[in-house]
Amino acid sequence: MTTDKFEITDEQRDYSSLGLNENPFPYSPVPSDNPEVYCGQDHVANAVSNTVSSVLSTGKSKHLVITGKYGNGKSHTLKYARSLVRDREDVLVGYVAQPGEGFLDVYHEFMYDLGFDRVQELAYEFLAHVAREHTETNPMGALSMKSLLDEGETLLSELVPKAIQQLSDVTKFADFARAIVHMVYEDTNLYAWQWLTAEGIRYEQRKEMEIHSALDDDTMGVRAFTALKNMLLELGYTGVFVFVDEFESVARLSPKNEQATLNSLRHLMDQNSAGLSMMFGCAPEVWQDIMSEYHAFSERIGREVSLRPMTEDHLKDLVDSYLDLASGEGVSVSDIFEEDSLQLILQSSQGNVRQALSICSYTIDDAARRGRANIDAEIIQEAIS
Known part of the structure; x- marks a missing residue:
């Protein structure tokens, strides 16, 4: 009987053959609370910027829903937007990972994020x-x-x-x-x-x-949230930004609880025509159902914007931005990834950001282990097979 041997070491891997100080790609491509990189699509970035800017410049409430398939960057977009807005001293910003069992859970998570x-x-x-x-x-x-x-x-x-x-x-x-x-x-x-x-x-x-x-x-949650916002306006704040992720989870609630949650959010928006901005990340199919079944809620959202699967240009920009984090000499995407390797990453991930980052992370380690100066389609093929 033989036993496999595990080789465990804390010795740092050498990435110098690739011109890098480290592997800049996340091993678990879940967005950090303060993302250093944002290579989202321009139309989405513009929609977020316009929503935030409108609230800051006019004080009037404005809301947005960002739709996209799993792994296409909804959470990343929300967290990046939050990191930009919360640096301001005239707003209060809270992030809600998912809406839970109802609006009271949204309120609870928002308050906990404030701390x-x-x-x-x-x-x-x-x-x-x-x-x-x-x-x-x-x-x-x-x-x-x-x-x-x-x-x-x-x-x-x-x-x-x-x-x-x-x-x-x-x-x-x-x-x-x-x-x-x-x-x-x-x-x-x-x-x-x-x-x-x-x-x-x-x-x-x-x-x-x-x-x-x-x-x-x-009902009490809506009342308390509104009270908090009104206190902030009295203190001279411009308003409150609430980022609600994984909004599609409302579809897992019973029809009665789903309707109650959406009604509470609608009441919150109705009672706060000034000083409130809510941004939701939601799977497109669930948002379509909400729009068709709960008009009273969906009509309160100013706009929907969709994250689409990446193109090859998007992928190049994304990889380039991550490489900048680990390169002191301006190593670019074309220095490390051969053209056909990028096409293979795009094809294998089907344009999904999360899957593409996982492949990049694995292949950077593999290429460094071999002492390779770049990554070709063969290394990619081995990683995805």
Whole structure:
């Protein structure tokens, strides 16, 4: 009886024969949270840019759905757009990996993507906003507000009643206002966070914060989301961007739950004609069904744009962009991949971005192991066979 021997080593592979410092292609071609490369199709990039720019320039809400087959770049496009927008200080940006069982899950994932620290920072920002209006102090942000409170120059007992009242007036949701303000209290901020993220807390914990309602259904989720957005507009933000990936998973819900989810999203859009942008990534066949069966929702989406399978030019641009990450001397796609090898990658992947990147990653390693200076069709054929 023989046993196979596994050769495991942490020694780094040498890619110098290819003129590279490393293998720039992902081993698991799932888009990172902050993609370094975006070689999406121009018409899609333009649609995303126009949607974002419209919201930033006018303040009016605008929405977009990006359709495309599995692996054609929907997630990559959404994450790249998110990474560009969230660098701005005048917007709040959240990513939802998939819509879950209903709108409350969308709201929950959005809040979790923001995170405890960011929401607490918003609470301090609102206290600073109130302090500037009602006290002689002039805190210009969360840090200076926290500093004034820590040093005792301003007392929470003076600010909190005014903050709750003012935020209640702005949001029309007193329980949301109390939860936001309680984010600055050490004793109750975790309870406040659990309530704000729709995790659910006991009656006794709500009572301690004087919160009377439970945030436990889609209607309350829409109300809380709208309250958050209205608070942001009061603080001078331009708006909120929500990126919802794998939207096709709503089709796996029961017809009743699917309709409830889409209705909640429709209500959210109807109640927020300013300061909200939602972008969805969705499989084309599911989006077609939604458009035919749920007009009231699909009509709220300003535009649909489709990611198509790659052409040879798209593939060259994509490979070139990745090679730039690992080459200090400007190695181009034609230096490493022979023309017929690229055609074979395109043919084998059927223009699918994810599959093409997988083939590139495997063959770069294989060529480096052999000490090859380039990749021909033979290496590609061995990789895909």
